[in-house]
Every structure is written in structure tokens, then in C-alpha cells.
Amino acid sequence: MSYSVMQIIDLMGNGFPLLLNSVLSRTPIFVAGQDVEVVDDITDSLTLLCPHRHKMVFWRDFTSESEIQSVLDEEKHDYEVLRTVACSLSSSFGSVLDRVTQFTGWIVAVPIGANVLGLRVSEDTLSNLVSRVQHKSGNCGLLRVAAPSSVSFSLAKPSSLSLEVEKRIVAKILTRKSQSLERIRRLLGKSLRDLRVSEQIIEEVLKLDDEAVKLTRDVFEEEISGYVHAARRAVMILSRIRLARDLGALTTLTERNLYEAIGWDTGDIPDLARFISTEWHEDFSDCIKGGAISGLGAYVDSMWGT
Numbered sequence: 001m002s003y004s005v006m007q008i009i010d011l012m013g014n015g016f017p018l019l020l021n022s023v024l025s026r027t028p029i030f031v032a033g034q035d036v037e038v039v040d041d042i043t044d045s046l047t048l049l050c051p052h053r054h055k056m057v058f059w060r061d062f063t064s065e066s067e068i069q070s071v072l073d074e075e076k077h078d079y080e081v082l083r084t085v086a087c088s089l090s091s092s093f094g095s096v097l098d099r100v101t102q103f104t105g106w107i108v109a110v111p112i113g114a115n116v117l118g119l120r121v122s123e124d125t126l127s128n129l130v131s132r133v134q135h136k137s138g139n140c141g142l143l144r145v146a147a148p149s150s151v152s153f154s155l156a157k158p159s160s161l162s163l164e165v166e167k168r169i170v171a172k173i174l175t176r177k178s179q180s181l182e183r184i185r186r187l188l189g190k191s192l193r194d195l196r197v198s199e200q201i202i203e204e205v206l207k208l209d210d211e212a213v214k215l216t217r218d219v220f221e222e223e224i225s226g227y228v229h230a231a232r233r234a235v236m237i238l239s240r241i242r243l244a245r246d247l248g249a250l251t252t253l254t255e256r257n258l259y260e261a262i263g264w265d266t267g268d269i270p271d272l273a274r275f276i277s278t279e280w281h282e283d284f285s286d287c288i289k290g291g292a293i294s295g296l297g298a299y300v301d302s303m304w305g306t
């Protein structure tokens with residue numbers, strides 16, 4: 001059974017924004033639990049949280065680190081190439097341990113208590129993997145699966161991120177889903193008003209569980225797409241700011257003006273810069289000082305009359 005975006009949001013509760021941030025920032029995520037089927041279902045379903053990326057499954061789409069690395073290297077040279085998310089299911093855990101050393105952008109199932117290729121997967125196995133990945137990537141996420149409806153998520157190294165973007169996405173999903181379902185119910189209610197049917201039939205007609213799942217998915221994908229496209233526009237502006245700075249321009253571009261230009265209004269500049277670095281391998285941290293952007297400010301300001 002796969003989990004829908006709505007089910008993941010409901011399952012994670014207040015932990016969902018941090019999980020979403022980890023997926024978007026390509027932080028390695030390990031899904032650990034004793035129920036192999038549930039662990040695999042959740043591992044596979046987490047790829048739905050980055051609908052703008054192409055999913056590649058270890059041992060099905062590729063079998064070596066060099067293969068996935070060549071895909072990531074291509075990203076660095078072509079903005080238009082579809083970004084990638086890699087995942088590994090329980091049956092491949094032994095192979096992924098032997099063949100992969102760099103897990104950035106991976107979601108990996110860890111079947112605690114299972115025997116995989118002669119390896120007895122234990123809590124020590126997981127601890128050693130987390131330590132190894134922390135050394136390589138700096139941080140990783142651990143999603144513990146106690147039961148199909150009981151999960152928890154945390155980072156190996158706690159983070160102080162505001163998660164404003166992720167919280168906004170969740171809020172908009174819940175608001176738009178509620179509004180859309182209410183409009184549908186009102187419309188259906190009016191059409192049933194003059195019919196002589198039982199309350200049970202009315203309840204069945206007004207039951208919109210499937211529609212709620214689809215609405216949540218659609219709104220989520222719209223919001224993620226909006227953020228990705230806004231960030232892409234920011235890349236264009238920031239790359240020109242860097243060029244202008246290299247040519248001697250020393251003024252600054254404000255956060256407000258940048259966000260107006262890219263059509264976005266949530267989160268701070270460092271958060272946006274981190275996402276850009278993750279998605280397009282462009283590091284603009286040298287352009288950011290104290291929440292402002294060093295470079296082309298006065299000229300860019302004049303372009304939209306501020």
C-alpha cells in the first residue's frame with residue numbers, strides 16, 4: 001500500500017514541515033522499522049514529496065554509485081535536466097551498504113531485524129550507517145516506523161531552521177482543500193435538496209474521501225512547483241548580481257525586492273539560497289550578508305520602480 005501526500009501529512013502531524021524540508025534539501029533519510037512492507041511503502045511514498053524530481057530506484061534503475069553520480073554530475077552542467085531523488089527498498093539494503101558511500105538525495109529503507117544477503121540488520125547497523133553518513137553529508141534524517149499509523153521523524157543533528165516555506169505549503173494545502181470540498185458539498189447538497197432519498201444515500205454522495213486525497217496531491221504539487229519556479233527565477237537574478245558585484249557594484253538588493261521579482265513571499269534569503277544550492281548546485285552564500293544581497297541593488301530597484 002502506498003501512502004498519499006494527505007496520509008503522510010496526517011501521519012506526520014507537526015513533524016511534516018521538517019520532513020518536507022529534508023526531502024527538498026536532499027538530506028539523506030533512513031526509514032527504519034521492523035515491518036518490512038510498511039517501511040518500503042513509506043520509503044517509496046516519500047518520493048511524492050518532491051514531485052519535480054525524477055525517482056530512481058536502486059537495483060531497478062541503477063546498481064552502482066557511479067551510475068547515480070553521473071546523473072548528479074549532469075545536473076551540475078544543465079539547469080534543464082530533471083533533478084533526481086534516489087530510493088532503496090528493504091531487499092536492496094545489503095547491496096546499498098556495500099556499493100554506496102554518498103547518500104545525498106537518498107531515501108533508504110532500513111529493515112530492522114531482517115536478514116538481507118546474510119546481514120542481520122540491527123540497531124547497531126543503523127547507528128553505524130548514520131555515523132558514516134553524517135561524516136560524509138553533515139546530517140541525515142531518521143524516520144522511525146513503529147506501526148503503520150505511528151511514525152516519528154528527527155534529524156541526527158538538530159536544526160534551527162524556521163521552516164516557514166514548508167509550514168506555508170501545509171497551511172495552503174489544508175485551507176484550499178477545505179474550501180474546495182466545502183464548495184463541492186454545497187453544490188451536491190443543493191442538487192439533492194428536492195430529492196426524496198434516505199439520509200444514508202445523501203451521506204454516501206457527500207462522502208468525498210477520494211476527492212480529498214486528489215485535491216491534497218494537486219495543491220501540494222502546485223505549491224512545490226511554484227516554489228521551484230520562483231527559486232529558478234532567483235537563480236537568474238542572483239547570478240547577474242554576482243556578475244555585477246565582480247564588476248565593482250557594491251550596493252545591495254533587499255529581500256523584499258527580490259521576492260517581488262520572483263513572485264514569492266515566504267521564508268528568508270538564507271533558506272532560499274540553501275534550496276538553490278541543493279537544486280542547482282549554485283552557491284550564492286557569498287552574495288548574502290546580514291539578510292541582504294550584496295551586488296546590484298540600485299540598478300535592480302530601478303527596474304520595478306522602487
